[in-house]
Amino acid sequence: MVVFINGEFVSEDRALLSAFDRGFLLGDGLFETVLVQQRVPFRWAQHAERLQRGAALLRLPLPMPVERLRSQVAELIRRNGLPDGVLRITVSRGPGPRGYSIAAAGPSTLVMALHPAPPPMPDTWRVATSSIRLVAGDPLAGVKTCSKACQVAARTEAEARDADEALLLNTDGQVAEGAGSNLFWVEGGRICTPPLSAGILPGITRALVLELCTELSLPACESNGTLETLFHAEGVFFTLSTWGIIPASELEARPLPHSPLVDRLQAAYQTRLLTETSKT
């Protein structure tokens, strides 16, 4: 694997960072995970926008404009000879003195790696609720920081319970999102997902699913729900950039029904993925 690190393309074993990088010391960074198909990073503009928004909020200077980042991504795809894969972009605040203050830290570290295409998507996910809560209204929820210990712990908890993904509730007791995915459910024929104010990440695939609902004339809404809402839903599914849309077959070991609307959304997603990645 060829990795882009701070302006250079190097082999994986030479992709090295200072042990004083604040990404390592404090999770003080941002990342994006982008599906690459036919050499095209899917929904690039949306990922780049979220990265820029995060950089502004955290006052973390991006080492290059996103247009230049895009051309380095093209070069990374070329050098790896990997037209289909998963791109991970990580920007950290770089090395800095001890402590939390960002004064005197930097310059930012930029790492981009192109991983092989994800394994085939499972048909469904078994989901277990986590004991970890997200903060309703969290001002940082809108940006994808590298501080994911909560999400890692939630996923670990879920896997220990033989589930594939964790469902996190927020501090108001509302269902919020998965450890690495956004949550949707079908209720009265409507596609529902928690609003961003629930303290969730504005997922790129989440936004796409809402677009697809409009395209398919499916009624959609952002609304808060509880575990009971999910148990009574006509279907529950999760979204993420690497796999798109995954229906949940079980929540807390209780079976969930399958909604044919999820099949329609999955088909529309696949069509959109093909269309947008064969444009160039």
Add this chain to the structure above:
Amino acid sequence: MVVFINGEFVSEDRALLSAFDRGFLLGDGLFETVLVQQRVPFRWAQHAERLQRGAALLRLPLPMPVERLRSQVAELIRRNGLPDGVLRITVSRGPGPRGYSIAAAGPSTLVMALHPAPPPMPDTWRVATSSIRLVAGDPLAGVKTCSKACQVAARTEAEARDADEALLLNTDGQVAEGAGSNLFWVEGGRICTPPLSAGILPGITRALVLELCTELSLPACESNGTLETLFHAEGVFFTLSTWGIIPASELEARPLPHSPLVDRLQAAYQTRLLTETSKT
């Protein structure tokens, strides 16, 4: 500076990590910051205990038993020729495949660095409340993870408002802790601090201050308070391993009174620091 990294002592510029280390990618690690005086890591047993507890909770294997860690710390102090300093121990889950699952990750990465002694402690801190909330009852609050983006953002916010430290409230609206410190206040002659259930880190210096209260026969209690509690307190102070006890002179740009009990605790802290670090 000589740095310990994965079993080796190397110079600072050779302390390098894989860009695929989950500490860097996901803040998936733990750390401790330990004051070293006269070659003695102050409150070692307490720091080691918290690190072990965190490792158990996150299922993150420590690369060596804490007894061996202690002897490597002694060697690090010796090699740096620095009897007084600040030790940072970082343990991350090490390199791993993409994604949150801890399956197939590791071996753990261990980095220890001995930084020069902290600059002289400021007499007081000006404190500003943060817009970021901590989760009351957070099951992860008890361990010191490397996922500190919230704390970094809170400190950044505070510094932008010309304050030295941020005060974070929890999701129940109670005062919780500083970005990098624990909170205390004096109320009716009693030394008060939020209970661990407020979602705070069990600070090593926080625990020591509670011990010192017993020693000095000062009444102490763990109780929840609000911003109003602090504005009406006889004194407010913060605790942290590098500096001990720092009184707050201002909160939200409103002056706070100074309690002579804080002077007594500071003196007792200094005595204890001297006593415990001249034993060996």
